[in-house]
Amino acid sequence: MLPTLLGLMLILTRISSFFLVIPVFGWQAIPLHIKATIAVILSLFFCVCKPLAVNPAEVSSSMAMILLAGEAIYGLALGLIVALLFSVVQLSARIAEQQMGLTMSEIVDPLNGEETGALSSLMEMVFILLFLSANGHHMFLRIISRSYDAFPPGTIPTLNALIEGVIHTSSAMFIASLRLAAPLLSAFLVLMVTLALLSRLVPEMDIFMVSIPARVALGLFLVAIFMPFVGGYITEMADWMAKLLPL
Numbered sequence: 001m002l003p004t005l006l007g008l009m010l011i012l013t014r015i016s017s018f019f020l021v022i023p024v025f026g027w028q029a030i031p032l033h034i035k036a037t038i039a040v041i042l043s044l045f046f047c048v049c050k051p052l053a054v055n056p057a058e059v060s061s062s063m064a065m066i067l068l069a070g071e072a073i074y075g076l077a078l079g080l081i082v083a084l085l086f087s088v089v090q091l092s093a094r095i096a097e098q099q100m101g102l103t104m105s106e107i108v109d110p111l112n113g114e115e116t117g118a119l120s121s122l123m124e125m126v127f128i129l130l131f132l133s134a135n136g137h138h139m140f141l142r143i144i145s146r147s148y149d150a151f152p153p154g155t156i157p158t159l160n161a162l163i164e165g166v167i168h169t170s171s172a173m174f175i176a177s178l179r180l181a182a183p184l185l186s187a188f189l190v191l192m193v194t195l196a197l198l199s200r201l202v203p204e205m206d207i208f209m210v211s212i213p214a215r216v217a218l219g220l221f222l223v224a225i226f227m228p229f230v231g232g233y234i235t236e237m238a239d240w241m242a243k244l245l246p247l
Contacts (some may be wrong), residue, residue: 006056006064010153012043013068015144017075022140023086024128026079042141046148054154067154074156074246078143081169081245085237088173089127089230092180093120093223099188100219101212119223123230130231139238143245150247157246165246172240180233184222191218 016039019025025035059067097117116124131137151157178185191214199207 006059007052007153008043008047010052010067010071011046011050011148012039013071014075014147014153015039015042015046017072018079018140018144021076021079022082024132024137025140026083042144046144050148051152052154053152070156071153073159073162074147074151077162077166078147078245080166082140082143082241084166084169084173085176085240085244086127088176088180088237089233090116090120090124091173091177093117093123095177095181096184096219096223099184100215102216102219119219123223126227127230127233131234134231134234136234139241143241143247146245146247161246165244169240169244172244176233176236176240180226180229183226184219187218187222188215191215 019035019039024030025038054067094117097119100119102117102119156162191211195207195211195214198205198210
């Protein structure tokens with residue numbers, strides 16, 4: 001009984017750590033008992049399907065604690081990489097909000113309880129809906145399954161591999177965010193140059209009062225135009241995960 005329980009705990013630790021960090025399942029809006037039920041059901045499934053890399057009967061108590069800690073670290077690293085790639089759309093929307101002058105209009109996101117901008121919250125919700133409609137939540141199950149194929153319960157990658165994966169994911173997050181926000185940045189640069197020329201040509205014009213509604217209108221117009229490209233990031237995100245996840 002105890003060896004079987006140890007194997008279940010190893011699998012449950014990795015899955016729980018992974019679902020604790022990832023978007024959608026890790027949100028505060030989802031009740032805790034729902035999260036626990038999903039983690040236990042998946043753990044029972046993988047406990048039957050995936051063999052252990054160690055013999056639980058030969059594992060001491062101190063070694064069991066080390067194995068559980070390693071599984072928790074590995075699950076958190078996988079979840080953190082997924083969460084960083086998910087935040088690309090929100091970060092690009094924050095860049096647009098800064099250019100539009102909406103950084104002071106923050107609201108509390110009901111999904112995670114954090115303060116965020118209205119535009120970034122809207123873009124995140126749209127991206128999550130597109131992600132779920134494309135069966136993107138199956139990607140989470142594939143990540144867990146592939147992690148057990150590459151590193152069975154009781155084994156994890158080296159700490160350097162996990163840290164390297166998180167660092168490379170952070171760089172990829174900023175690159176992808178700038179790529180999504182590049183058209184908006186270019187348009188706002190043209191707008192600022194135009195307003196600067198108008199201030200020289202028409203000194204009587206109050207450029208400050210004109211620029212505020214112009215920046216907001218341009219930002220909303222460009223966001224509406226480039227909204228379809230947000231759905232295309234789902235495929236790109238899957239490619240990033242295949243390259244960056246330590247599997």
